[in-house]
Amino acid sequence: MTLLTPDDLYNVSRQFEKNNDIIKRATGQGIRDICESVYNTRLGNEKIGIIPITAGNGIIDNFAESLFTITNYLKLDGFITNHTDVAGYYEAVNQNADILLMADDYVFIAHNLRNGKIATNHVCTGVIYAEIASRCKYADTKDILVIGLGKVGYAGASHLIRKGFNVYAYDPDNEALNSAVQELGVHPYDIHRDGKKFCMVFEATPNENTITKDMISERCLVSTPGIPCGLSPELGNDYDVDLVMEPLLIGVASMLYSVI
Numbered sequence: 001m002t003l004l005t006p007d008d009l010y011n012v013s014r015q016f017e018k019n020n021d022i023i024k025r026a027t028g029q030g031i032r033d034i035c036e037s038v039y040n041t042r043l044g045n046e047k048i049g050i051i052p053i054t055a056g057n058g059i060i061d062n063f064a065e066s067l068f069t070i071t072n073y074l075k076l077d078g079f080i081t082n083h084t085d086v087a088g089y090y091e092a093v094n095q096n097a098d099i100l101l102m103a104d105d106y107v108f109i110a111h112n113l114r115n116g117k118i119a120t121n122h123v124c125t126g127v128i129y130a131e132i133a134s135r136c137k138y139a140d141t142k143d144i145l146v147i148g149l150g151k152v153g154y155a156g157a158s159h160l161i162r163k164g165f166n167v168y169a170y171d172p173d174n175e176a177l178n179s180a181v182q183e184l185g186v187h188p189y190d191i192h193r194d195g196k197k198f199c200m201v202f203e204a205t206p207n208e209n210t211i212t213k214d215m216i217s218e219r220c221l222v223s224t225p226g227i228p229c230g231l232s233p234e235l236g237n238d239y240d241v242d243l244v245m246e247p248l249l250i251g252v253a254s255m256l257y258s259v260i
C-alpha cells in the first residue's frame with residue numbers, strides 16, 4: 001500500500017489550481033463541471049466532517065488540512081475534528097456533519113450520513129482521472145490507453161468501458177490484465193506488437209517511466225494520479241503533453257460529488 005507523504009502534500013492547493021487550469025485547457029471544462037457531469041450532482045453547502053485517524057502508520061502531516069482545503073475550494077462547510085478516531089467520529093456527528101471524510105492506511109472513504117451514500121478514494125480517483133483523459137479536446141478517436149489495472153486503474157478502465165471507449169490496457173501483472181480483459185472487455189495492449197500511439201492516456205501505477213514515446217502521439221493528454229509520475233519531464237516536454245497529475249484533491253472532489 002503506497003502511502004502519501006507530507007512532501008507529496010507540499011503546496012497542495014497550488015498543485016490543485018495548476019492542474020485545474022491544465023484540465024480546462026485540455027478538455028474545455030474545469031474539475032467542478034466534469035464532476036457534475038460524471039455524477040449528475042451539484043454541491044450545496046454541505047457540512048463536511050474531516051476525522052484524523054491514528055490507525056496503522058498514523059496521522060499524515062497535512063492530510064486533514066489538505067482535505068479542508070478542497071472543502072473550501074468547493075465552497076463547502078468543512079471542519080477538522082479536534083478528536084481522532086471514534087471520538088472524532090462522535091464529534092463530527094454531534095457537530096451535524098452531513099458527510100464524513102476519513103482514511104486509514106487501506107481505505108479512504110466519504111460517507112454521506114443523510115442519504116447513506118458511501119464512496120472510496122480508489123474508485124472515485126480512477127473514475128475522475130479516466131474521465132479527464134477521455135475528454136481530450138484534440139482527440140478524434142475513442143481509443144484510449146490505460147496503464148495499470150490495480151484498485152484505481154481497474155475502476156477507471158471500467159468507467160471508460162461503460163462510456164463506450166475502446167480501452168487498450170497494459171499491466172505486467174497477468175492476473176490483473178486477464179481480469180480486466182475477461183470482466184471489462186478491454187483490449188490487452190502489447191507495445192511491441194501493436195505499434196499503436198494514443199492521444200488519451202490514463203495511468204495508475206506507483207512507478208516512474210511507465211509511459212514511453214512509442215505509446216503516445218504529439219499533444220496527447222496524460223491523466224495520472226500515480227505517485228511518482230509515470231511520464232518523465234523530458235518526454236512530456238518533447239511531445240508537448242498536457243499532464244494532469246495531483247496527489248489528492250482531484251480524487252477527493254470526485255468522492256464528494258459522488259456521495260451527494
Ligand SMILES: NC(=O)C1=CN([C@@H]2O[C@H](COP(=O)(O)OP(=O)(O)OC[C@H]3O[C@@H](n4cnc5c(N)ncnc54)[C@H](O)[C@@H]3O)[C@@H](O)[C@H]2O)C=CC1
Nearest residue numbers: 002148150151152171173205206210225226227247248251
Ligand atoms: N493522486 C491521487 O489522488 C491518488 C493516487 N493514488 C496512487 O495511484 C497509484 C495506483 O494506486 P493503486 O491502484 O491503489 O495501486 P495498486 O498497487 O492497486 O495498482 C498498481 C498497478 O500498477 C501495475 N503496474 C506497476 N508497474 C506498471 C507498469 N510499468 N506498467 C503498467 N502497470 C504497472 C501493478 O501491476 C498494479 O496492478 C499509486 O501510486 C497510488 O499512490 C491512489 C489513490 C489516489
Ligand SMILES: NCCC[C@@H](N)C(=O)NCCCC[C@H](N)C(=O)O
Nearest residue numbers: 002003004052053059060063103247
Ligand atoms: N491520494 C489519496 C490516497 C491516499 C492513500 N494512498 C494514502 O496515503 N492513504 C493513507 C491516508 C492515511 C491518513 C491518516 N490516517 C490521517 O488521518 O492523517
